[in-house]
Amino acid sequence: MQVQDYMQTLGRQARQAARTLARLTTEDKNRALHAIAQALEAASPQLLQANAKDLEQGRARGLEEALLDRLALTPARIEAMLEGLRQVASLPDPVGEITEMRYRPSGIQVGKMRVPLGVIGIIYESRPNVTVEAASLCLKSGNAAILRGGSEALHSNRAIAACIQQGLAQAGVNAHAVQVVETTDREAVGALIRMDTYVDVIVPRGGKGLIERITQEARVPVIKHLDGICHVYLDRDADAQKALAISLNAKTQRYGTCNTMETLLVHQQVAANLLPSIAQDLLAKGVELRACEVSLALLQGAHLPVIAATEEDWSTEYLGPILSIKVVDSLDDAIDHINTYSSQHTEAIVTENYTRARRFLTEVDSSSVMVNASTRFADGFEYGLGAEIGISTDKIHARGPVGLEGLTSQKYIVLGDGHIRQ
Amino acid sequence: MQVQDYMQTLGRQARQAARTLARLTTEDKNRALHAIAQALEAASPQLLQANAKDLEQGRARGLEEALLDRLALTPARIEAMLEGLRQVASLPDPVGEITEMRYRPSGIQVGKMRVPLGVIGIIYESRPNVTVEAASLCLKSGNAAILRGGSEALHSNRAIAACIQQGLAQAGVNAHAVQVVETTDREAVGALIRMDTYVDVIVPRGGKGLIERITQEARVPVIKHLDGICHVYLDRDADAQKALAISLNAKTQRYGTCNTMETLLVHQQVAANLLPSIAQDLLAKGVELRACEVSLALLQGAHLPVIAATEEDWSTEYLGPILSIKVVDSLDDAIDHINTYSSQHTEAIVTENYTRARRFLTEVDSSSVMVNASTRFADGFEYGLGAEIGISTDKIHARGPVGLEGLTSQKYIVLGDGHIRQ
Structure with a gap:
């Protein structure tokens, strides 16, 4: 029950943060991305230390070599993370784009405005770089993120989360814009995929088995990628x-x-x-x-x-x-x-x-x-999306590589001058 | 188990039909819509007879006056159905639209093509006009439809289904493009919303209770509209x-x-x-x-x-x-x-x-x-969508009134000249 409460708290905070994120200017968001990059760069030694702890525990637990490789941070990989953040900052902001504004016979003008989805839950394996990548894509697209990485990367993810917090604070962005789930309890995933009042979409990144299980149990819509035949x-x-x-x-x-x-x-x-x-x-x-x-x-x-x-x-x-x-x-x-x-x-x-x-x-x-x-x-x-949060093999919402635009939706906007319906 | 088998058969047939629908030209689809209108017009007396049977049984079962009113067909309402079919025929075809084709530094050209979702399951109340409306929107958007109307309208829906079949046959369209569920067994709904291999999306139209139940039990994604506050x-x-x-x-x-x-x-x-x-x-x-x-x-x-x-x-x-x-x-x-x-x-x-x-x-x-x-x-x-299958209060895929475009999605297309990835 404690895990449930903890996740509910994260959810509520994310929902509140999402409202403030919808208001941020492109510059606000880019400033936060650059501030996160600076914080990560400054904390490189601590990141490598935390990662060394994860690797040591992973080896002690007999993790496969391939998993250890994905888990490992190196100065070059940290540099790639920073480069990724700067790239996302340089991408055009999809939020707020207004299209198809047309006058209707009634006199109203109707079109669409691109808006963030709201709160995105991301469930992924023990790859610390995904924490930074997912956070940056959600932030740039104006969404609050709840990130649940593999338990083997917990120390690394905590260290990264601290840098993200520092960057957000420095740019004056709500601290709950990006939240890293800091428990390895598996119940946390179950809670996350069922909180449909607080979470708008789940993006799982991992093996087919994990994704199938999540899809079966989720109450929140899932943008998924099962396999590539x-x-x-x-x-x-x-x-x-x-x-x-x-x-x-x-x-x-x-x-x-x-x-x-x-x-x-x-x-x-x-x-x-x-x-x-x-x-x-x-x-x-x-x-x-x-x-x-x-x-x-x-x-x-x-x-x-x-x-x-x-x-x-x-x-x-x-x-x-x-x-x-x-x-x-x-x-x-x-x-x-x-x-x-x-x-x-x-x-x-x-x-x-x-x-x-x-x-x-x-x-x-x-x-x-x-x-x-x-x-x-x-x-x-x-494809020129800049970065992707995954590749969707679903048929609704987004198909194929999902970038910033796939993390948004369109609402209708109507402009009138006192128009009423006859 | 019999109902399960029956629904699986409908699903399999719909999936096969969907593949042929993706190939139809706009003219094919419009011809089918007009042929259905003609068949309905010619069968008006039979429609009214079948509807009278539904109304009689509804009265005998003590249906509320408001429900009886929704259930009732009149010559004017049949005329409105025909008019609706002609209107959908006159709408632009969303399928096949190619947008954003751009060259990438690698030399490939990447863009998007609008495509049908595939198979759409529609669950609705005892309103025979919805049968025609849903069928026409699915057909025009290149989707196969499985329609499950309220049991009180079964005779009316069967009579309408016969006209739809006649129209499809006359236009040379696969008979399983539109299938009306001809059982009142409630298990049919449960089967429909769980057949994720055969059904791509469910659109429920009805009271909040029905929609909440469907959303909770569905394995297939649901485009839903809960309430309007x-x-x-x-x-x-x-x-x-x-x-x-x-x-x-x-x-x-x-x-x-x-x-x-x-x-x-x-x-x-x-x-x-x-x-x-x-x-x-x-x-x-x-x-x-x-x-x-x-x-x-x-x-x-x-x-x-x-x-x-x-x-x-x-x-x-x-x-x-x-x-x-x-x-x-x-x-x-x-x-x-x-x-x-x-x-x-x-x-x-x-x-x-x-x-x-x-x-x-x-x-x-x-x-x-x-x-x-x-x-x-x-x-x-x-809004100028021509007609709507519902109003979505969801955040992914489509928000607001869902017309033909909301029943489609976009896939990526890539044109090359022997390009390989470096």
Whole structure:
């Protein structure tokens, strides 16, 4: 019950802070971002000390090396955090933008004003840099933030929170604009995702399991990203060089990211021509290939070491050097396969054909759809959003990379001169 | 379990239909809307017969007169349905709109394309006209619809569904684009709001109790409208005539609507000047006045029959000829009162002061915020949306009246020429 009370208090304070944040000028917010950066810079030694404590406890508890790596702060990583803050400060402020003001026959003028969502709850893993990133995006978009990071990063997050507080105070911003949950009690997450009077939206960042659990239990709307089963489709009219470059880049530029290709689809008429050389290059990079019946025969015929794909492969996010390959009979088959198996994250077609490019763009129901470009481009920086709080595979509110604008909404504004309704 | 299976079948069919709907041209969709109108017109006698059966059963079951009135079809109401269909056909198609295409430093071109949400579940009361209205808005926005109307309208809805089917078939549109749930089993609603693989969003239309229940139990995102506790604030610099006209219109033009004013706020410096005449006119219209301490003294001093407001009045949606009145010390107090007690639906300020108008627009956190106009303007037709499926008091996705655009979302599209990420 104590945790519940604690979370309710954070919620109430966040709601109050959100009202004052809606009033801040762009300059106020940027000043706070720069002040936070200065505070973090000045406190670097303390941050590294606090982080060392987390790392030590993590090692004692036998945390995996990959988790320890994410948890670790270094002078270079602190510098990257500062750079991130300055970048967010330099982004245009989405709040207050007025659009579509039009006169109506009644004489009133109606349009939309972009406004903060209010209070955003962010639940994430033990990555201290996310604390700074999430705080900066929420602050710039005029939202109050309640940040719940992984318990392994508690000392680091507390040290960062102190710097954020210092920065807010220095810029005269409400201290509850950014609150870090300072308990490792798991009940805190349950409370946060159910406080629908105080929290307007939850953004979970973490593994699929965590996000599914949060989605199931939440009463507050969730902007979520489950997984990235991304496809590249090599059309009948694909340019061979582009097909090779994009396939390789989409699979091997980085294996662990959600916008990495997991399945390569190839039109039957060009499979024999395109697949062997692509497969060869992928194999040379150490990628395991799992092929459908047709491509299996084709690649084995070219004496390449591939294995047979199973039904499960089509819906698997490998996040590693594995690729499933399927030959399809037509564009329709490719689109059907994608709309059936993809996680609606990012899909690309390689083609020189105008009509099929247009159909692919229109009919593929994913948050990012591309022509002759690598799926790896699907992220906030590449799209020009400046930074992203996550990539949404939801269909309402925001799809794809969620930047500052995704943390806002639009209300209607009406200007009259004593107008009444007849 | 049978109901579960039935609903799963509807869901699966809707999902399949949604994919074909995404491909339809604007003309296809308009042809279907006109064909449905023709089918309804031709079947008017059958519609009236089916409706008579519903009305008879409703009377036998002792339905309230107001509910019977909503349930009733007349030739004029059928004509209004046809007119509604034609209007939706004449609205611009939001789907496919491409915006913000910009080149990025990497050379790719990134922008957004407006797309249907997919499958929309609509849960509503026993109002047969909603069946046609919801079907037409979903169809025009390229979404598949699963419609669950009140059980008292089952015969009417079945007859309407038959006409919709006829119209879809005639225009060559997938028969599952619009499906009417043909069971009165309450379990059907439970199934519908939990089928998150098949349904993308739920729009409930009905009383607050129904909507709260749905929101609590839903796994699918809900676009909801709970209540309308709307305020008009008469500022220190309010024009007396505008103040009177807007106050009267906002309260008395219609009592039962969600955009009707429920609380009148008045700046202390103008209360003595403005309130008595406004109160007099409201009383003359039969409105009961519930006043705060200050306004009570003021109005009783003017020998007007008012009663004392209680704390509960500030958060009550009367939906009838009752108004609560409160005198506030400042614009800040007015905004605080609104942001505390309003349901974030619609609020208006009456003022000639530029700075306070601007502050009110910016700081009031409601889906519609107005200057010198009656709250009664807050609806889809008045805003130029053409028609609305509801008014959202949510903060994510869509706020305020939800028209065709509110039933769509935006995906990212990326155009390249063989671009790969460095």
